[in-house]
Amino acid sequence: MTTKNNNDQFPKVQGGGSLILAWQVRNKHVLVVGGGEVAAGRILNVLNADAKVTVVSPSSGLNPEVRHRIANDEVTHIDRVFQPSDLETLPPSDGPPDMVLVAVDDPAASTQIWKLCKEHRIPANIADVPPECDFYFGSVHRDGPLQIMVSTNGKGPRLAASIRKWIGNQLPAGVGDAIERVGELRSKLRRIAPNPEDGPKRMRWMTRVSDAYSWDEMCGLTDEDMENLLTFYPPSKVPQLDMLKAMRGGWTPEEIDVFDGSFGFSVVA
Template sequence: MSRNSTPTPSTSALRTPLSPPATPDLSDTKYPPVLPGGSLLVAYQVRNKPVLVVGGGNVAAGRILSLLNADALVHLACPLSGCCPEVIHRLRTSPIVHHNQNFHPTLLDKIQPVIVLTAIDSPEASTEIYKLCHRLRIPVNVADVPPECDFYFGSVHRDGPLQIMVSTNGNGPKLANIVRRQIAGQLPENLGEAIVRVGQLRKRLRKIAQGQEQGARRMEWMSSVCEKWSLEELCQMGETEMGALLEGYKEGKVMSLREIRGESEEDWTSATEQEDTESEDEEERNKDKMVFEEAFDGSFGWFCG
């Protein structure tokens, strides 16, 4: 065959068909299904950001408290004569910027709020504020009018850094309150303090295991602690227990609370049974408290979830 000849492909090569692209298996159940109709639940950080509340009644009071708990820069637009006792108390005791007037569009230019919350009696004025905020692309919530809400407030359980929100997406605010109390009732006492302790443990771990190369190992070890220790045990974690746990990190070991305290299986079982009995007694004592909490839930008057 000469150098200029074109080689003839083999018969087998000509007969080899090209593989078609793989078709995704739409019936695959290893991925979570899409459930439309929900809300995007996020922990929105408004710390040191301006937020405008319009109105001074009980509804506004609840919103102001939520914003202060989130360290927002609260602006209130309402004549002092229209403020309820709780709002007046907040004005006297909290860093709130009070605009002693009814809402005016110029306030939006002046304040530049990241969100606006209205809680006034006039549906017409609320709708005008809603439309204005939409034109300016400012998220807004109009009390008790879900169609004019870019976001909802849910029924919230708070214990220190722990926040649990329940939303029914407008289907049943009262039911959200009941579900939230049910969840809160199943959590161990002082869980918020336990979470603070876990945060302290993480910070101390970072000091003895510095560098990005330790990152994966730190995460795996912390996950093991949270999985091996029950919520009730995490509530009992003090400085001594944290120190013993960190000693075990060097060897990749996670000691149990029983191992750290040197308690036998018999002693541990007896102590656990005693704690269970005390917990049941405490639950009975808290029944009246839960009834009161239901009547004065934090979502009262402005719950939209």
């Protein structure tokens, strides 16, 4: 017999949510059924994630944005209605799609495609029909590598968009650029400390670096600054920004300590 532990130190389970993930669809094959406004938004979402997209829709149902994608060879277009065989072989890969997005004004046809996707074990999203979705499209704020998604589990898309706009307005300018610089620094760090056993130290040092500098300061780091910053990794130190600026031009920390200002040398470039 077990006794329930009501210890409040552990978070309580809140059912009814969705598992929000960053789904990597780079080079995956996505089938979009439909060519209207909703389909255009879906197409842009997956193209932004570097997916390979095939659009199945009669030309008469294409809106201007989807026509633009087709004309610029950003997607593959099949000029007809959906066929069940599309879930088995589809250009350009001539194989089954990895994901299906349905955006057509035909509830019966949409449900049929959903059922077929279940039979083929292909994840699918049926626009505006939450019960027939393996996943939802939230409202996303994008700033370079930064992506923030707001989801209402399909219950209030308009409200999600309003919340997303509010969050975006609260973020400081240059956040995306700062994250880009952090990413570059991490890549450089992996090159000088590539071994798996270096992982914990890398993570601790990058955490300290991220906490040490503001968004604006991170954006302002030059390539030379980052190379100089990496010299502090072996002893697990993080210098002040003034030190990094003073090291520009080939100065070493030891030289800067000697010329500390009493001889007319300024440590702030």
